[in-house]
Amino acid sequence: MTTEFDAQGFYDGLVAHGLIVPVRVQGAFGRGAVFEDVLERFNALVSRLSSGDGADHYTFPPVIDRTIIERTDYLDSFPHLAGTVFSFFGKEKQARELSERVHSGQPWSDLQGITDVCLNPAACYPVYPTIAGTLPAGGRLITMTNWVYRHEPSPEPTRMQSFRVREFVRAGAPDDVLAWRDQWLERGVSLLRSLGLPATPDVATDPFFGRAGKMLAASQKELKLKFEVLVPVLSLESPTAVCSFNYHQEHFGHVFGIHTQDGREAHTACLGFGLERVVMALFKTHGFDPRAWPTQVRDRLWP
Secondary structure, X not given: OOOOOOHHHHHHHHHHOOOEEEOOOXXXXXXXXXXXXXXXXXXXXXXXXXXXXXXXXXXXXXXEEHHHHHHOOHHHHOOOOOOEEEEEOOOXXXXXXXXXXXXXOXXXXXXEEEEXXXXXXOOOOOHHHHOOEEOXXXXXXXXXXXXXXXXXXXXXXXXXXEEEEEEEEEEXXXXXXXXXXXXXXXXXXXXXXXXXXXXXXXXXXXXXXXXXHHHHHHHHHHOOOEEEEXXXXXXXXXXXXXXXXEXXXXXXXXXXXXXXXXXXXXXXXXXXXXXXXHHHHHHHHHOOOHHHOOHHHHHHHOO
């Protein structure tokens, strides 16, 4: 068990035990076989816990239709986190110029143009366009494991530019959606605590951009639209969010034309387990070798 809270020391320990593989870019690293095994075991545990919920299971690529982030105002609130995809649209002359610039170390990005896709900034985003229209009685529940991109490079191992989230999205009437979120908040805390993690729920805010973002964050906190489940990984004073719960009210219902059977705009909520963060919390709490973890934890993950 690693008892000291030191971001660099924890990162070095993950590397030394072959759990992650460094690359040149901050916030991007490879995952070793043991790391991936623990991640897959935890994800499977979430599946077992939710098996009776009747969720539809989807798989989406790590890119989404660029108009999603345009229509949802993501670029108003989080322009600093977005990752758009550019590609080459030129002809042979421009291709030669591109090659010359690359090999001479000159800037070359102006020779590319924006594509119709962007990197997915939130695990739930691909879902909403697919459920446009009138929901069935009782609404919809969808789950998926998605890659997410956030442009926030950092040497801290828990602050990744590319990571996976086990996500659930609930759409329906306001009371049903809120009841589902509250049920899963309790469920999520219990699940993490059953793995020996000192998990604590708390009201939270998203990292909105700029001065206007401070007002949005204050409103979000006052209305308790976002909760996180926190576990000390790098710090006792500032524990790491390993799970988040967001209530969007009618925002996505309005943007994408999602309605309940009575014709009202549907409300939505989502919850996501940050899979890499949960795995790191397990390594921090129980040590770098899963074979030495407490029996009750191993029994939950390796039944």
